[in-house]
Amino acid sequence: MLLREYALEYVAQVLGGGAERGIAKEVIRFLEEKPNTKHITIQLVRQLTPGAERGELDRAIIKTLQVLAGEHLRLLDTRFELFDSENVPHDLTDDELSAAIELGINPLTGHEEVDIRSKILMYFAPEEGTNERLQGAVID
Known part of the structure; x- marks a missing residue:
């Protein structure tokens, strides 16, 4: 079985066979x-998914992305970014995120900001090797 099919079956097993699959x-x-x-x-996934453009499936999208990024599949990596005053995104390390x-x-800036949490956004990136794994990996 190809990794693609295995991942889809796993998502359906964990989350159900509905919108998440x-x-x-x-x-x-x-x-x-x-x-x-x-x-x-999440906005990109809304655009990719029929019927999700207006945010009705956001909860299902987040749960699905979490499973795809989880320890079992490791197709995606969860990352965080912060936009500066010129609206340029900067990836955050775990230590920066914690601080x-x-x-x-x-x-x-190194300065305290009361609303800093509202400026941090989550996104996902393919784990290293994901593309190669999807192209040819066979799972028994």
């Missing part, structure tokens, strides 16, 4: 068609 199928198809992608947001969330410190 369809969302996973669209995300995996996107990864296969765009092997150089580095940035997958921002726990202490309210902006890692770009």
Whole structure:
């Protein structure tokens, strides 16, 4: 069985065969068609998934992305970014993320910011080797 089919079966097993399986199928198809992608947001998944454009499936999208990024499949990596005053995104390390969330410190300026949490966004990126794994991996 190819990894693609295994991942879809696993998502259906863990989350059910409803919208989550369809969302996973669209995300995996996107990864296969765009092997150089580095940035997958909830908004992008909304655009990829029929019927999800207005946010009605956001909960299902988040659950699906979490399973695809989970220890069992490891197709995606969960990452966080912070936008600076010029709206340029900056990836955050785990330490920077912790300082921002726990202490309210902006890692770009080193200054305390009351609303720093609202400026941090989550996104997903393919784990290293995901594209190769999707292209040819066979799972027994």
